[in-house]
Amino acid sequence: MSLAVALALIVAGLALALWQRGGAREPPVRAAAAPREARREAPVRRRLLLGRSVRGRPIEAFLLGDPDAPRPLLVVGAIHGDEPAGIAIVRDLNSDPPPPSGxxxxxxxxxxxxxxxxTRQNARGVDLNRNFPWHWRALEPLGGLQYSGxxxxxxxxxxxxxxLILRRRPRITLGFHQPLALVxxxxxxxxxxxxxxxxxxxxLHRLTRYPGSAASWQDHRLPGTTAFVVELPPGKPSAALVERxxxxxxxxxxxxx
Ligand SMILES: [Zn+2]
Incomplete structure (x- = not known):
């Protein structure tokens, strides 16, 4: 037997052994098919970098609870820069123990x-809550409060x-604003x-539905889901309001x- 043939036989033998081991390790039922109740993973708090703003600041998301749960609840702390009260509520939520399910x-x-x-707008003067595709139109020139981009x-x-919204398809989405003190x-x-x-x-009151708004886009783009605006009172939120x-x-x- 030549050296080449002997080597080829050894390689073939190793490959067969590996293939058999791999086959034996294959679980009889795929893990993903196990019932959800059977899973014992603890709820998580996971930070994700979604991307960066016009000026390069990080924009983060946090997953709280079961990261694989379908149809989550999404909360956006602020979309208008001069309405930041909701950020405190979201930070409080992020620091609490994650929910046991969902x-x-x-x-x-x-x-x-x-x-x-x-400022209400982003660094290019765009009102982000007029920049979504639902009935989008040019509302005001650059420099206007509701310049839609x-x-x-x-x-x-x-x-x-x-x-993020199209990937996760949240069942409920809350977007915080100020200062009207209403839902x-x-x-x-x-x-x-x-x-x-x-x-x-x-x-609870009904406000004007503006073209290009995030909640209207989402309510039309993902039928059967609910995205809505929560207007907090003006100023810094009290500790009681943050907790509530x-x-x-x-x-x-x-x-x-
Ligand atoms: Zn607003």
Whole structure:
């Protein structure tokens, strides 16, 4: 037997042994097919970098609970930079123990450049809550409070939010704003909006539905889901409001999501 033939036989033998071991290790049932109740993984708190703002500031999301749970509840702490009160509620939620079942996804701050500058718009002067594709149109010239950008999704911040929303398809989405102190009937399931209004202690009212707004886009793009606006009171939120808001979100998850 030549050396080449002997080597070839050894290699073939090794390959067969590996293949058999691999076959023996194959579990009889795929893990993904196991019933959800059978899983014993502890709930997680996981930080994700979604991307960066126009000025390069990180935009983060947090997964709280079961990272594989379908149809999570999404909370956006701020989209308008001069309305930052919701960020405190989201940070409180992020620091609490994650919910025992289901998933909360948070984006503490979708407009970090606007928050740093104290402006409603992002660093290019775009009102991100007029930059989504639902009935988008040019609303005001650059410099106007509701400048909607050169075209829908022209801004990195709105594109990041859209990508996360289409990937996770949240059943419920809350977007915090200020200063009207009410929960807006934004076009989803009114029972969910009314329930949250009661939990956080704010009245339920219907505001104008603006072209290009995130909640309207989501309510039309993902039928059967509920995205709505929560207008907090003006100024820095009290510790009691932060606690009430964060508890209300966890209760809403248990009730509807
Ligand atoms: Zn706002």
């Amino acid at each position: 998933l909360i996804v948070t984006i503490p701050d979708l407009n970090p450049d606007g928050v740093a500058a104290g 050169p075209h829908p999704l022209s801004e990195p911040e709105s594109r990041l939010a859209r990508a 807006d009937e934004s076009g989803g399931n009114r029972r969910i909006e009314a329930s949250f209004a009661h939990l956080i202690g704010l009245p 808001g964060s508890d209300a979100i966890r209760t809403l998850l248990g009730r509807f999501a």
